[in-house]
Amino acid sequence: MKKIINFLGSAGFAVVLVSLIAVLSVAGSFIPQGDGAAVMDKLSSFFGSDAAQVHAFLISTGLIDVYGSAPFLVLMFLFAVNLVLCTLKLVPFARKGFNNYNVKLAETASVSLTEAEIAEKLAKAGWKSSREGSVYRVSRHACGRYGVIILHAGIVAVLLGAFIGRTAGFNGFMNILEGTYDDVAVLPSGELASLGFEVRCDDFEAEYYAGTSRPKAYTSRVTILENGAEVKSADIDVNHPLKYKGVVFYQTNFGVYPNKNARVRFHTEKNGSERKDMEVSFGELFMLTGDYAGKITDFAPTLASDSEGRIYSASDEMNNPAFLLEVYKVDEPVLRGWILKNRPESGFIGELGLSVVFDGLWGIEYTGLSVKKDPGTPIVYAGFAIIFLGLIFIYFFNYTAVFFTVEDKDGKRLIRYAVRRQRRYPFVKPDDGFKRLFS
Amino acid sequence: MLTDLTAVSGLLYLGAMVFYTGFLFFRKMWLGRAATVLCVLGVLFHAGAFLFRWKSFYSLYGDSLLRSVPITNLYESLQFFALLLMVVYIIFEFKSRMRAAGAFAAAVAGATVLFIDAVGASGQMQPLVPALQSNWLLAHVSLSFIAYVFFALSAIAAFLYLILTSAKRTSAAYIFWTAVVGIATSGLFALIFDGVIAYFNGDLAKFRLFSATLNNSLTAVKLMFLFFTMFVVLFFWYEGLNIRKVLGRFELDTDKLDVLTYKFAVMGFAIFTVGGLIFGAVWAEQAWGRYWSWDPKETWAFITWLVYGVYLHGRITGRWSKSLAACLAVIGFILTIFTYLGVNLLLSGLHSYGSL
Numbered sequence: 001m002k003k004i005i006n007f008l009g010s011a012g013f014a015v016v017l018v019s020l021i022a023v024l025s026v027a028g029s030f031i032p033q034g035d036g037a038a039v040m041d042k043l044s045s046f047f048g049s050d051a052a053q054v055h056a057f058l059i060s061t062g063l064i065d066v067y068g069s070a071p072f073l074v075l076m077f078l079f080a081v082n083l084v085l086c087t088l089k090l091v092p093f094a095r096k097g098f099n100n101y102n103v104k105l106a107e108t109a110s111v112s113l114t115e116a117e118i119a120e121k122l123a124k125a126g127w128k129s130s131r132e133g134s135v136y137r138v139s140r141h142a143c144g145r146y147g148v149i150i151l152h153a154g155i156v157a158v159l160l161g162a163f164i165g166r167t168a169g170f171n172g173f174m175n176i177l178e179g180t181y182d183d184v185a186v187l188p189s190g191e192l193a194s195l196g197f198e199v200r201c202d203d204f205e206a207e208y209y210a211g212t213s214r215p216k217a218y219t220s221r222v223t224i225l226e227n228g229a230e231v232k233s234a235d236i237d238v239n240h241p242l243k244y245k246g247v248v249f250y251q252t253n254f255g256v257y258p259n260k261n262a263r264v265r266f267h268t269e270k271n272g273s274e275r276k277d278m279e280v281s282f283g284e285l286f287m288l289t290g291d292y293a294g295k296i297t298d299f300a301p302t303l304a305s306d307s308e309g310r311i312y313s314a315s316d317e318m319n320n321p322a323f324l325l326e327v328y329k330v331d332e333p334v335l336r337g338w339i340l341k342n343r344p345e346s347g348f349i350g351e352l353g354l355s356v357v358f359d360g361l362w363g364i365e366y367t368g369l370s371v372k373k374d375p376g377t378p379i380v381y382a383g384f385a386i387i388f389l390g391l392i393f394i395y396f397f398n399y400t401a402v403f404f405t406v407e408d409k410d411g412k413r414l415i416r417y418a419v420r421r422q423r424r425y426p427f428v429k430p431d432d433g434f435k436r437l438f439s
Numbered sequence: 440m441l442t443d444l445t446a447v448s449g450l451l452y453l454g455a456m457v458f459y460t461g462f463l464f465f466r467k468m469w470l471g472r473a474a475t476v477l478c479v480l481g482v483l484f485h486a487g488a489f490l491f492r493w494k495s496f497y498s499l500y501g502d503s504l505l506r507s508v509p510i511t512n513l514y515e516s517l518q519f520f521a522l523l524l525m526v527v528y529i530i531f532e533f534k535s536r537m538r539a540a541g542a543f544a545a546a547v548a549g550a551t552v553l554f555i556d557a558v559g560a561s562g563q564m565q566p567l568v569p570a571l572q573s574n575w576l577l578a579h580v581s582l583s584f585i586a587y588v589f590f591a592l593s594a595i596a597a598f599l600y601l602i603l604t605s606a607k608r609t610s611a612a613y614i615f616w617t618a619v620v621g622i623a624t625s626g627l628f629a630l631i632f633d634g635v636i637a638y639f640n641g642d643l644a645k646f647r648l649f650s651a652t653l654n655n656s657l658t659a660v661k662l663m664f665l666f667f668t669m670f671v672v673l674f675f676w677y678e679g680l681n682i683r684k685v686l687g688r689f690e691l692d693t694d695k696l697d698v699l700t701y702k703f704a705v706m707g708f709a710i711f712t713v714g715g716l717i718f719g720a721v722w723a724e725q726a727w728g729r730y731w732s733w734d735p736k737e738t739w740a741f742i743t744w745l746v747y748g749v750y751l752h753g754r755i756t757g758r759w760s761k762s763l764a765a766c767l768a769v770i771g772f773i774l775t776i777f778t779y780l781g782v783n784l785l786l787s788g789l790h791s792y793g794s795l
Contacts, residue, residue, distance in 0.1 A: 250728035
């Protein structure tokens, strides 16, 4: 038993563990991870028609999810065990410090103070003293002894928190169409996790920097419902998640889902005034002005034109949405044209003296939210704080003990001393203070 | 105006490198002083360009001064790295009164600055995508780069140590350092080929990394480049002892280099742990909903962290030879470069802000 514990806590075992963890990590960074179409795309681009076989191989070996695979988790567990055992070995020193009084006192200093005055001066400067026989020991920065232990404890806490998060929490996503609600999150495995409340997407808005396709902001306006009653409304932005009952929602995705319930919002202006706001469905006939009726028959999220002037939708992002308006006069089609949101002049119909201005679409975009429940996060964060504390202890406190004797010599006091420092190449040297006191 | 300023600072760094080298060879104090003056001037110009860009970014897109700091793409971050490297180097020089590493630091910084200008990595200012709109940007990115700079300085000291202490062509440390220099030199040539071809094509938008060498569609070109690399490595392996002889004339204290390697690595490690990993995790939790998602950049940062951790423990226990420790410090910095550049250029992931 003792042999096993010694092995698990040995430096050699640590090197083996770290090497294996590093090798698996590297593998995971090159092999496409997880399920989904993106992984297959990547594999296809490398292996062509063999992609399916490679995929099957990756799944059977667990390489498709390296960081969640049993070998990796076992390695991480053993790493934590190794860390704890190695750290325990540091405890005796941390408790006692340098306690061998039988050291060679090679350095000397000569002062005209009495022995009592020397002790008083050291105490004033913050040195804690003890004595064994004629040898004094004074020490400073004693808390520095615990630095490494604290740092390691922080790392163990992070690992523990991550483990709790893995076992007791979930990581999923939900896509919610504007105007609808959902109460389950889809997990990567395809299973569903029930939230116990409903999330309704009231509106999703993707904003772009003017004249570019560079996104500026993604915002979802959502409402939380419990038993049909609205309990909370909030905006979710990237960098501004929403937290409710331990579940956190993050803005991570969005898209367009063309469907028959979508509604187009626009307004018309006759001769530059007489504003009329409208909201219509696709294919619905509505009165435009006078004898003219209109019908919206098509929609494109990002309109662009090719070299021959033909119009096509460049992407699924709602960067420059447009709708196709057909105008009828007593059932006879007379006009049709695309009306672009970012180019208001496209909505001017000269024959009718009418401007049609595209205000927005509703019920066609969905928001993609990451949904997470992770009871381990506070422990991970505590681990971060502990690591930070440990670093401060290590870098700003350098446990130092000075052993010395005091003798009378020629009416003065001769101090013979030796310095023991915990850190070999320290950033702070308390013993400089000791030397300064008696120079 | 802006690129002019940075180009001036790049030239000043290269000038400083020349003077540092001259100082090392001829041991004339005025050469060393001139090198320092050129360095300081370079930093002033560079810092001016940096602040100017910061200000322009703020007045163009900025909603907050903290979020306008220009460190958001490859161009900006490389500039920032070079600037920081020189700032830290100058502080180091003033504190230690040691000018031996000056030629290396100035060469790295100067080459970086001129390289970015030459390849034409997008120097355009681009407004921030949603994930970057956070105050963590400044804390996480700038501290990560400060750590990189310390790792770079640690590697420079380790390299000098390895060159000076390995006296036999058959020793592992000798083979290691000559191979690293050989491969790095060959890689630099590959970049120069890329640059020349991109320049003659006249279309920088089509620039593809290593398209003139390893990434070429012709297998023959790839093979030729591999042979070229082997040749360069063998050249350094053969000539390494002469390089050692030349460097030996500077009478550098190898024990001091070993301690410097350690101290710089220790500084870098602490800053990397806090700024790179912890701040990064906190920010990721806020922006993406997961403090750690094994994104390639995170993974490689983790591997880098592990290697420096191993280095520090190896040093503390005192069981390692100093050469082995120095090799590991160099490997650590190679991993750092890969975490920074390789991941951006070769692997896609959440951190894909830093592409050309």
